[in-house]
Amino acid sequence: MKQIIVLMGAGWFALTSFAQTKDSSAAYSFSLQQAIDYAVQNQKDVKNAIIDEQIAQKKVNEIMGLGLPQINASFDLREFIEIPTSLIPAEIFGGPPGSFAAVKFGTKYNATAGLEASQLIFSGDYFLGIQASKVYVEISSKAIQRTKIETASTVAKAYYTVLINEERAKLMDVSLARVKKTLEDTKALMDNGFVEKIDHDRLSVTYNNLLVEYEKVQRLLTVGAYLLKYQMGMDINAGLILTDKLADVKFDPSTTNVSTQKFDYEKRVEYGLFQTQYKLAKLDLKRQRLSYLPTAFAYGSLSGSAQRNEFDIFDTDKKWFPTAVIGAKLTVPIFTGLQRHAKNQQAQLSLLKAENNMDFIKKSIDLELASSAVMLQNASSTFENQKKNIAIAEEVVRVSKIKYEQGVGSNLEMITAETSLKEAQTNYFNALFDALVAKVDFNKANGNLK
Known part of the structure; x- marks a missing residue:
């Protein structure tokens, strides 16, 4: 019961923070799988992971846009409060x-x-940037899978x-009634002088303790929901x-394989994430090496200018003077103070990392597989025991009650049996x-939790 109480307490503060004051009359019925399916559609972490993927896709579009023509229009209007003065040789005028x-x-x-346009012709950074941005989309997609798996686990x-709390409340209800x-x-026997008051008091203490425990479970049931x-x-x-019942989903060790056969790491989304990050590191190294290549782009501009002493700039009868330019520019990196060399070394080290x-994620998965198998085996053994x-404790209660009713057993024996049963139920x-x-x-470690 301690583990369940800890789990309840961990979520209580967050739950009370988000509780809404309005009542909701809608009731939903869910099996475990339906609850998981609902969660991956509505849980905020999953929604945010999907948004992150959409952002990454828009980033791809942004980078691809750098390779399309860049066109800008401009308009500049100036009024000289004081016209600039220049000094020229006076001998020109005598x-x-x-x-x-x-x-x-x-x-x-x-x-x-004016109207300006430019077009990228070649850039190693551009082409690798597109590839890298697509890898980011892949990372975001895998992050969605990981978030869904985590959500499935918590749900x-x-x-x-x-x-478990529902079943525990039912059994405690039976114990309370008994x-x-x-x-x-x-009490009837005491009133007729057949038993002492202390026997009645002992049973009262047992009943009150059971009642307190029952009310606690009911509250935990509410918080758990x-x-x-x-x-x-x-x-x-x-x-x-x-809609699922504990009898349908209770632990059955025979249905779970705990063999240590070679594991397919591709089944784990975490491994896929590290693979994608490795791919990204390789692209970054390639980008640094391509930084030695030139960058080329073409450009052109068309503009018109007007000079007036009166504010009649928009008078179509007066002339504007046009200027048109086209050109191409090639930038060849020659020496950058060893910056490119340092960046290349950084990329190589990042790839090594x-x-x-x-290698680390493989070993981590191996450890998780082994430890989860041991935990499962231990839990299986403890559960079966x-x-x-609990079957023995229930039988002891049954026998002690019969003995007490027949006058061959003590009140204390029956109380001890009830206490042992309560402890057995808790365990x-x-x-x-x-x-x-x-x-x-274990299913999560094996990549079987979706």
Whole structure:
């Protein structure tokens, strides 16, 4: 029960922060798979991962746009409050040699309208940039898969928690009814002088403890449902009915393969992410090497200018003076202070780091596979043992109750049996929860959780 309480507490603060005050009359019925399917459509982390992929795709479009013609229009209108003055040799106008005359050139109003266009012809950065941006899209796509897997894992665990608490509440309800009946019978015997008051008091303590535990489980059941709806991306005030039953989804070790055969790393999305990052590192190294190549582009411009002393710039009867230019430019890198060499070395080291990460993720997956298999085997063994214990405890309660009713057993013996049964139930449900979580983690480690 401790693990379940910890899980409930972890989500309580977030749940209360997002709780809505309005009531929702809508009720939804979900199997575990339907809950997972709903979550991957509505959970905010999945939605954001999808948006990230769309952003990456738009980035591809942005980079591809650099290779298309770049066309810009401009218009510049100036009014000279004071026309610029220039000094020219005065001897041009008959002045003494070596002297200068101050002359104002220009008009009060000047306007220029133009159209400029350029076209990239060749750039190594451009072509590799397109490839790299597409790799980013691939990374974003794999990130969506990883987020969906994480969502499936958290939803499955929350779903199992609710089912376990529902079953625990049912069994505690049965125990409460049984102890209450015994308490009432004992009171009748006490009133008639057949048993002492202390026997009745012992049963009262047992009943009150069971009642407190039952109310606690009911509250945990409510919080667990909130947590499940939160993990699914639902309004936590919406009605939720779980259609799977614990008998259908309880842990069965015979259905899970824990063999240590060679694992296909491609089944793990994390491995795919590291592969993509390695591909990106190779492209970056290639880009640095291509930086030694020239860059070429063509350009052209067409503009017209008008000079007026009166503000009649837009008078179509007056002339504008055109200017037209076309050209091409080739930039050849010769020496950049060893910057390119340093960047090339950085890219080589980044590629080496990516190779190390590939080896690291394989070892991490191997460790996760081995540890999840051990955890699953341990959980299986504990669960089977606790299942036997609860059957024994139930039988002890049955026998002790019969002995007490027939007058050959003590009140204390029956109370001890009830206490042992409650402990066995707690251990059973903890073991069941651990087994179900271990199964989810094992399937996730094997790449079978979708």
